Every structure is written in C-alpha cells, then in structure tokens.
Amino acid sequence: MAIQWALVVHGLVTLLVVISFLCGQWPIFQGTFVERIHRFLTYGAYDYFLRGVVLVCGPRGRNAFLTVEDYCCERPNPILQLLYLGILGGTYYIISSTSFRYIPGYYVGEWHRYISMLAVSVGVVLFVLTSFSDPGTVNAENVSQYLAAYPYDKVIYVEKICQTCKTPKPARSKHCGICNRCVARFDHHCGWMNNCIGEKNTRYFMAFLLCHLFICLYGAAVLVMILVGELKEHKVIYVLTAYYGIEESFSALFPPVVQWLLNSYNKQILIIVFLAAISLLLFGFFGYHAHLCLTNTTTNETFKWQEYISWKTKVNEARASSAALKASIHAMNGEGKAPESKCRSFFRKSPLQNEQPVIKNNIYDKGVLSNVFEIVCPLSERRSFFRRKTS
Ligand SMILES: [Zn+2]
Numbered sequence: 001m002a003i004q005w006a007l008v009v010h011g012l013v014t015l016l017v018v019i020s021f022l023c024g025q026w027p028i029f030q031g032t033f034v035e036r037i038h039r040f041l042t043y044g045a046y047d048y049f050l051r052g053v054v055l056v057c058g059p060r061g062r063n064a065f066l067t068v069e070d071y072c073c074e075r076p077n078p079i080l081q082l083l084y085l086g087i088l089g090g091t092y093y094i095i096s097s098t099s100f101r102y103i104p105g106y107y108v109g110e111w112h113r114y115i116s117m118l119a120v121s122v123g124v125v126l127f128v129l130t131s132f133s134d135p136g137t138v139n140a141e142n143v144s145q146y147l148a149a150y151p152y153d154k155v156i157y158v159e160k161i162c163q164t165c166k167t168p169k170p171a172r173s174k175h176c177g178i179c180n181r182c183v184a185r186f187d188h189h190c191g192w193m194n195n196c197i198g199e200k201n202t203r204y205f206m207a208f209l210l211c212h213l214f215i216c217l218y219g220a221a222v223l224v225m226i227l228v229g230e231l232k233e234h235k236v237i238y239v240l241t242a243y244y245g246i247e248e249s250f251s252a253l254f255p256p257v258v259q260w261l262l263n264s265y266n267k268q269i270l271i272i273v274f275l276a277a278i279s280l281l282l283f284g285f286f287g288y289h290a291h292l293c294l295t296n297t298t299t300n301e302t303f304k305w306q307e308y309i310s311w312k313t314k315v316n317e318a319r320a321s322s323a324a325l326k327a328s329i330h331a332m333n334g335e336g337k338a339p340e341s342k343c344r345s346f347f348r349k350s351p352l353q354n355e356q357p358v359i360k361n362n363i364y365d366k367g368v369l370s371n372v373f374e375i376v377c378p379l380s381e382r383r384s385f386f387r388r389k390t391s
C-alpha cells in the first residue's frame with residue numbers, strides 16, 4: 001500500500017510542478033500558490049541555489065559555478081544534446097529490458113517491437129536534422145535577398161545594422177549571441193539542439209516535437225495494453241471474484257487490481273507516469289509553437305509585441321491623462337459650461353477608458369495555409385528568393 005501512495009503523491013507532485021511551470025503566469029492563477037510555485041521555479045529557486053553555493057563553497061565556489069553556467073548557457077555546447085540522447089536511449093533501454101518480454105502479449109502484437117524501434121530512430125533523425133541544419137544564417141551573400149523577402153513592418157522591425165556582423169538586419173532576423181550569427185525569421189536558440197531555430201529548420205523542430213509527443217503517448221499506450229493483457233492472461237478479475245468473493249463492480253475491483261499491478265509491474269507503472277508527464281510537457285510546447293506557426297509569429301516576436309503593446313498603452317494613457325488635466329484646468333478657470341454635478345462626474349467615464357486598445361497588426365500573417373507552407377517551404381528555398389534584390 002505504501003508504494004501505491006508514493007506513486008499517487010509522485011504523480012500529483014509531477015502534475016503540479018508541470019502545470020505551475022507551464023501555466024503559472026496565466027491570469028486565472030494570479031495570487032494562487034500555482035503562481036508562487038511558478039515564480040519560485042523560474043526565479044526564486046536559482047537565487048536560493050546561488051546563496052546555498054556561497055554558504056557551502058564560499059564566493060570562489062559561486063564564481064566557479066557561474067563560469068560553468070556561462071559555458072553551459074551562453075556558449076554553444078553539446079551538454080543538453082548528450083542529455084537528450086541519454087534520456088531517450090536510457091528510457092528505451094529500460095522499456096525494452098523490462099517490458100519487451102511481454103511482447104507479443106494478449107493485446108500487443110509482435111510488430112510493436114519494430115514500430116517502437118522505428119519511432120525512436122525517426123526521432124533521432126529529426127533531432128540530428130534540427131541540430132545540425134542551417135537555421136537560415138544571414139550573410140553578405142544572401143542579405144539583400146532576405147531584406148527583399150521580409151519587408152519591415154515599421155512597428156517592431158525598422159531598418160537596422162547588426163553591430164556584430166556589420167550587415168543590415170532583415171526584418172524578423174536576430175543576432176544570436178550564443179551562435180554569434182544573424183538568423184533569418186529567428187524563433188529562439190534551443191539549448192537541447194545546440195542550434196538556433198529559425199527560418200530553415202522550424203519545420204524539423206516542429207516535426208521533432210510532434211514525433212516525440214507521439215513516441216511518449218505510443219509508449220504509454222503500449223505499456224497500458226501490456227498491463228491490461230497481463231490482467232487478462234492471469235485471470236485476475238476471475239480469481240478475485242470467484243475465489244476471494246469480491247463483488248463484480250468497478251469500485252470493488254479497482255483497489256485490489258491496482259494493488260496487484262503495483263506489486264508485479266511497478267517498473268512499468270513508473271515508466272507510464274514518466275511518459276505521461278513528458279507527453280504533457282511536449283503537448284504544451286508543441287501547442288504553443290503550432291499556434292505561432294499558424295499565425296506566422298515567432299517566440300522572439302511574441303516578446304517584441306508584448307513590449308510594444310505595453311509601451312504604446314503607457315504612452316496612450318499618459319496622453320489621455322494630460323488631455324484630461326488640461327480639460328479640468330480649463331473648467332476650473334471658469335471658461336465654458338457650468339460646473340458638473342458631483343453625481344454626474346462620478347458616473348462619467350474616465351478619459352483613459354475612451355482610449356482604443358493597442359492592436360497587434362502582424363503583416364507577416366498571410367492566412368493559415370500560406371503560413372504553414374512558409375514553414376514547410378521557407379522563403380529562402382523558393383526560386384523567387386534568388387530573383388529578389390533590394391536596390
Ligand atoms: Zn549579427
């Protein structure tokens with residue numbers, strides 16, 4: 001029974017951490033403990049950790065940690081790539097050594113051995129493609145074509161020169177400080193891939209996420225089918241009802257069945273929980289990026305729009321406040337109409353409420369089909385790209 005409770009607590013804590021990390025900043029969680037966990041995971045935990053390092057190892061230890069951190073987070077390195085291969089290979093090894101003996105089973109055919117191998121191989125191929133393909137590096141040879149392909153929207157993108165590369169910065173591009181190059185239609189620098197995600201490899205990145213989501217769901221489903229098959233083959237339900245006299249209802253049979261599974265197949269259950277948690281993470285991440293692709297936006301642009309909208313809203317509010325102040329001074333000087341009654345002024349709308357909300361006008365959004373086609377077939381790989389040149 002202790003293992004059962006440990007698994008339930010483990011599952012609930014994992015779920016809470018995943019939800020807090022991914023969705024803790026959403027307005028519905030404002031002021032709740034989910035938001036506090038999110039803040040702790042994204043900012044607080046790191047500060048506490050650094051303080052702990054100073055306490056244990058002194059300022060020298062802290063500096064050594066920051067040097068390692070600089071290498072891991074600010075420079076190209078294969079650490080996370082190796083970690084990914086370790087997690088994937090390790091999980092596949094554990095599954096094959098603990099569960100392949102049940103294949104073929106009552107509900108699981110022999111072919112799942114080969115399908116699982118094929119799925120993992122496709123995942124690794126997509127990982128290699130995303131990691132080692134050109135994300136769309138902007139250089140002296142192609143900059144004029146990129147400038148023509150991506151016009152400036154004059155809102156979040158205006159004509160600029162990259163101070164490091166000394167070349168004009170096409171709209172939607174960004175200089176990646178880690179890779180030290182300008183990347184067209186820059187989305188983000190992915191530590192797991194040790195590469196930027198940009199114009200040319202977003203398609204591989206999306207395929208990678210989708211493939212791994214499928215691998216995790218598929219793995220969890222096959223393991224569940226194995227366990228259900230084992231229940232059937234060992235006639236557990238029959239034994240429980242006929243020999244132990246347990247009533248044949250879901251609520252009566254559920255606890256002893258779970259107990260039997262936890263005693264005999266605890267490794268498979270732990271792997272199912274692990275795969276379900278990773279699926280949840282991948283689902284959130286894939287969903288977010290799919291939304292970006294469908295609306296032809298990038299992660300980088302999402303932050304730029306947030307900054308622009310917040311700045312523009314503040315400017316509009318300041319302008320409205322100043323206009324309201326001028327109007328009240330005008331009224332106080334006795335020019336114009338009779339003074340407004342207190343009741344009327346109470347119900348009068350604030351001048352700030354009359355302000356139109358700042359709207360995001362994404363000129364690169366050409367409709368769902370064109371946006372998806374731009375991911376699958378990037379502009380720089382089309383014939384028209386090579387005919388383009390800015391004057
Ligand atoms: Zn640059």
Ligand SMILES: [Zn+2]
Nearest residue numbers: 176179189196
């Ligand atoms: Zn990069």
